[in-house]
Amino acid sequence: MKYLRILIIALLFFTLAAPHAVVAQTPVMTWDFETIRNRTAIEESTKIADTIEGNFESAEGVTGKGLRLDGFTTRVIRNGKEVKKPGASFTLEAWIALGEYPLNWCPVITTESDEIKGYRLLIGPYGQVSFETAIGEQWMACTSANETMPLRKWVHIAAVYTAQKEMSLYVNGEPATTLAIKGSLTFPAKTNCILGMVTVPGKPSNTIRTWGTVEAYFGLDGIIDEIQVFDTALTAGQVKGNYLKVNPSAPDIQPRRLPSIEKNPGHFGAFYTKLKYYPGWDTLWPVDQDPDIVVCFDNNPSRLIFWRGARYGPAWVSENENWMADQSLETWGYGKNDTEGCFEHMQDRHCRFSHVRIIENTDARAVVHWRYALVSSHDHTWMPDPKTGWECWVDEYYYIYPDGSAIRKVTWNKGTTGDAIQYQESLPFTQPGQRPEDLLENNYVSVADYNYNTTDVTVDPPKQPAGWTGKYTIQRYNFKSQNKPFICFEPGNDMWVRWIAGGYNHFPVNQARSDGRWAKTTDRPTHFMSSPCSDPVIHEEGNRLYWLGLYGMNGMNMNDLVSFGRSWAYAPELSVAGNGFVSKGYDKTERCYQVENTASKAGTVVFTLQGSKDAPVINPAIRVKNWNSGGAKILLNGKETGNRKIGINHQLDGDDLVIYIPLKEMTSVKITIVP
Numbered sequence: 001m002k003y004l005r006i007l008i009i010a011l012l013f014f015t016l017a018a019p020h021a022v023v024a025q026t027p028v029m030t031w032d033f034e035t036i037r038n039r040t041a042i043e044e045s046t047k048i049a050d051t052i053e054g055n056f057e058s059a060e061g062v063t064g065k066g067l068r069l070d071g072f073t074t075r076v077i078r079n080g081k082e083v084k085k086p087g088a089s090f091t092l093e094a095w096i097a098l099g100e101y102p103l104n105w106c107p108v109i110t111t112e113s114d115e116i117k118g119y120r121l122l123i124g125p126y127g128q129v130s131f132e133t134a135i136g137e138q139w140m141a142c143t144s145a146n147e148t149m150p151l152r153k154w155v156h157i158a159a160v161y162t163a164q165k166e167m168s169l170y171v172n173g174e175p176a177t178t179l180a181i182k183g184s185l186t187f188p189a190k191t192n193c194i195l196g197m198v199t200v201p202g203k204p205s206n207t208i209r210t211w212g213t214v215e216a217y218f219g220l221d222g223i224i225d226e227i228q229v230f231d232t233a234l235t236a237g238q239v240k241g242n243y244l245k246v247n248p249s250a251p252d253i254q255p256r257r258l259p260s261i262e263k264n265p266g267h268f269g270a271f272y273t274k275l276k277y278y279p280g281w282d283t284l285w286p287v288d289q290d291p292d293i294v295v296c297f298d299n300n301p302s303r304l305i306f307w308r309g310a311r312y313g314p315a316w317v318s319e320n321e322n323w324m325a326d327q328s329l330e331t332w333g334y335g336k337n338d339t340e341g342c343f344e345h346m347q348d349r350h351c352r353f354s355h356v357r358i359i360e361n362t363d364a365r366a367v368v369h370w371r372y373a374l375v376s377s378h379d380h381t382w383m384p385d386p387k388t389g390w391e392c393w394v395d396e397y398y399y400i401y402p403d404g405s406a407i408r409k410v411t412w413n414k415g416t417t418g419d420a421i422q423y424q425e426s427l428p429f430t431q432p433g434q435r436p437e438d439l440l441e442n443n444y445v446s447v448a449d450y451n452y453n454t455t456d457v458t459v460d461p462p463k464q465p466a467g468w469t470g471k472y473t474i475q476r477y478n479f480k481s482q483n484k485p486f487i488c489f490e491p492g493n494d495m496w497v498r499w500i501a502g503g504y505n506h507f508p509v510n511q512a513r514s515d516g517r518w519a520k521t522t523d524r525p526t527h528f529m530s531s532p533c534s535d536p537v538i539h540e541e542g543n544r545l546y547w548l549g550l551y552g553m554n555g556m557n558m559n560d561l562v563s564f565g566r567s568w569a570y571a572p573e574l575s576v577a578g579n580g581f582v583s584k585g586y587d588k589t590e591r592c593y594q595v596e597n598t599a600s601k602a603g604t605v606v607f608t609l610q611g612s613k614d615a616p617v618i619n620p621a622i623r624v625k626n627w628n629s630g631g632a633k634i635l636l637n638g639k640e641t642g643n644r645k646i647g648i649n650h651q652l653d654g655d656d657l658v659i660y661i662p663l664k665e666m667t668s669v670k671i672t673i674v675p
Contacts, residue, residue: 025091025238027228028084031076031195033058033067041067041076051077054219055283061225062095062154062248067196070280071102071221072511075197080190083111088163088184089233092121092131093242097154097251098222099278100432100523101125103204103512106220108157109195109227113188121159123149123220125205126521129176131159131169135183142167142179151523152253156243161185162233173243175236195227196220204506208516212341212377216513221280223251254278256432258323258508258525259307261294268402268645270295270358270366275307277509284511293356295366300404302483302553306356309525310508311345312370313354314398315429316553318481322439324553325508325527326487327425329394329410331374331382331417340376341515343392346507348375362647363402364658365592365621370396374417377513383418392416399590401660402645403619404483405552407568407591411544423547424534426487427527428477429508436503436528441478445532446558447497448474450566454558459499469496474565475532476558487534488550488565490588494535503528548589563664567618578605581624592621592658602629602675609669617665624673627657634659635672 027045035042036058040049054073059066067076094108102123110120116137122130126146132139142159148171149155158170163184169176192199197219207213226246234242259275272290276282285291285308295304301319306312315325328345332338341347348354353373360367374382374392381391392412400406410423430439443456447465450473457464465472472495476486489495503519503526506512510524519526536547550568568591576583580599587594595605605624611617627648634644645660659673 025230025232025234028231029078029193029229031227032063033061033065033225036065036067043078046082048078048082050079053077055280059223060249060252061223062246063226066095066223066225068223068280069196069220070283071100071219072280072284074219076195078193080192083191083193084229084231085187086119086161086185086229087231089231090161091230091232091234091239092119092159092228093156093230093239094121094227095154095156095225095246095248096123096149096220096222097253098123098127098149098151098220099253099256099280100151100221101127101149101521102220103218104202105130106198106218107194107196108220108224109193109229110199111188111191111193112199113191114200115188117186117188118191119161119185121157127151129157129169129171131161131167133161133167133181133185135181135185137186140167140179140181142169142177144169144171144176147521148176152251152255154248154251156246158234158239158242160233160239170236170239173240196224204512204514204517206518206520207514208504208518209341211339212515214377214513218512222253256524257321258429258431259305259309260317260321261296261303264301264303265296268296268298268363268366270361270368270400272358275305275309277309281309281509293358293368295368295400297404298402300483300554302404304398304400304406306368306370308351311348311351311354312356312372313345314368314370316485316551318479318483318485318553320481321431322479322481323429323431324477324479324485325427325429326551327422327427328372329374329392329412329417330422330425331392332420334420340378340380343374343376343382344515345372345375347377347513347515348372349511349513352379353381360649362649362658364645364647364660365402366400368398368400370398377515383416397589399592401591401619401621403552403662404554405550405591407589408549408551409546409589410548411546414540414543414545422533423536424549425530426475426477426532428479428529430503430522430526430528432524433522435522439479441480443478444499444529445497446476446478447472447495447532448558448562450474450491450562450569452559452562454562457497457499462499464498469494471495472497472532473569474558474561476561482555483553484555485553486551486556486561488561488568489534490537490548490569492537495532497532500529500531546589550591563616564618566614567616567620570615572612572615572617573610575608575610576605577608579603581605590621590623592623594623594625596625597627600628602627604672604674607671607673609671611665611667611669613666617663617669619660619662619664620671621658621660622671624657626654627675628655629657629675630655631675632657632659633674634661635674636661636663637670638672
């Protein structure tokens with residue numbers, strides 16, 4: 001007995017002297033994910049096979065294996081009959097590494113019911129951690145600060161509950177917060193225990209319009225491991241010890257970037273491909289090969305990308321992966337009729353109504369067709385006709401040339417848009433982890449008219465055009481890139497310009513059914529600014545309406561851009577000499593002179609462009625319908641030039657010739673084409 005007392009005293013002294021020493025505790029439930037078979041995880045403490053739903057894979061955990069969740073479909077389900085009911089005290093522990101934050105509060109582990117019963121350990125949309133218990137039909141929350149959970153790092157979290165006393169939260173072995181409580185947890189009967197996903201559909205946090213948002217399931221995006229439930233309240237020392245006994249390596253979660261091509265082909269052309277973002281997102285898409293389109297340019301590393309993640313809305317991408325996109329046609333209801341938010345291509349997150357195709361692809365130019373319907377977050381189309389069911393559809397044609405520019409022609413049927421409509425909205429994207437100031441210079445945009453009047457709009461101190469509206473026809477976003485995106489509009493364009501702080505991350509990439517979500521962190525891509533916006537000149541052609549813009553990305557300064565814009569908006573006159581050749585004039589919708597060969601065979605034709613300072617000749621393109629020859633030789637002012645692009649476009653009714661000549665002249669130019 002004497003020696004037993006000495007042993008007890010020694011053990012007590014050791015425990016008090018070493019606060020991090022751990023007295024072994026046996027969990028009543030343990031998910032270590034070491035054994036996964038037939039879409040089940042064998043829970044270690046009870047050997048029960050719990051169902052794993054959705055897309056998942058085994059990944060390196062903190063010890064052995066962990067479970068990778070995709071954030072969209074993955075959850076682990078323990079049948080309610082097998083859930084261990086906690087007593088007057090219990091502890092929850094888990095290791096988690098996140099790829100991005102959940103759309104709203106999302107459980108790591110929960111057993112809860114709609115009657116406000118149960119407990120849950122949650123991760124928040126800003127990287128918070130919260131431990132919640134239902135006491136007296138009210139959720140009591142013990143919550144950490146924002147960004148407690150860094151991305152792409154293993155974090156140990158623990159929650160300790162003692163009835164009638166307190167709830168405590170620990171992060172990486174350290175106390176985060178404690179909440180005194182009165183009363184005891186009410187536990188639901190026969191309710192499933194869920195890991196990694198909300199139990200019922202919910203809305204994202206920070207929505208701009210609640211009526212433009214639809215509830216949906218969402219989960220954790222990352223890796224989980226060593227989730228344990230103890231039927232006792234662990235001490236601070238025990239929690240610390242459990243944290244310290246594991247020294248995990250960095251989790252296998254790579255920083256995310258919007259997709260890029262692995263190798264630039266080094267020559268002009270449009271290419272079908274399948275762009276990748278990250279595996280969890282990519283796996284969602286039930287598509288086979290070549291769903292996306294990338295256009296590359298000569299002597300310009302920029303790309304024009306039509307990608308599912310942007311609902312196929314084209315984006316100009318610079319040499320250092322800075323993205324510039326644009327809004328589709330957009331409309332909405334007024335007052336009581338505004339019940340679903342905006343109708344636009346952004347809401348078509350599955351691309352049900354958005355498609356792209358290459359319809360011309362030669363060395364001289366490529367033409368890409370984008371067709372979409374205006375859709376709400378409720379997956380409804382805009383103004384379907386009660387008799388026919390047809391609604392508002394938009395066709396956009398991009399006539400793309402080797403100099404890194406394209407004409408955008410936006411066309412739709414009359415009477416299909418309603419009264420509220422927005423035609424254009426410049427939308428730069430930020431990469432995950434990138435802020436607007438990382439993308440843009442302080443003078444974030446330069447605007448000009450066709451009289452070479454130019455002004456810069458700055459962020460700090462704020463400077464913008466007087467009244468921030470005007471007859472501006474040219475804008476250039478000042479990316480921190482060698483190549484910068486620009487738009488030239490037709491004379492008569494109205495443009496409003498102002499700096500709008502903050503970003504939105506319901507688009508691109510995001511699969512949440514929302515027409516607006518403020519970006520409070522940089523965990524995922526955003527679009528921001530929504531300015532400048534333009535009301536372009538609207539043209540009427542039969543039953544169709546359309547507007548035009550000259551888009552591109554290059555290194556031109558503003559004066560050069562004005563000249564470039566004038567070469568399109570005030571194109572030089574063309575005269576034609578040659579047997580059987582007839583000029584059809586300049587087609588501004590294609591940025592191309594149109595000529596037809598009415599003879600039965602090809603022949604030599606001479607074009608004269610009347611260039612001047614007001615109407616400069618810059619990189620002209622000429623299309624000869626029914627050229628009727630397999631190629632051509634180009635003479636510039638009587639001399640053969642190799643600095644040109646020639647394309648033969650095979651049509652049902654004959655072969656057309658398209659030529660593109662890179663040059664810049666303020667005087668007349670003679671171009672001779674020989675079969």
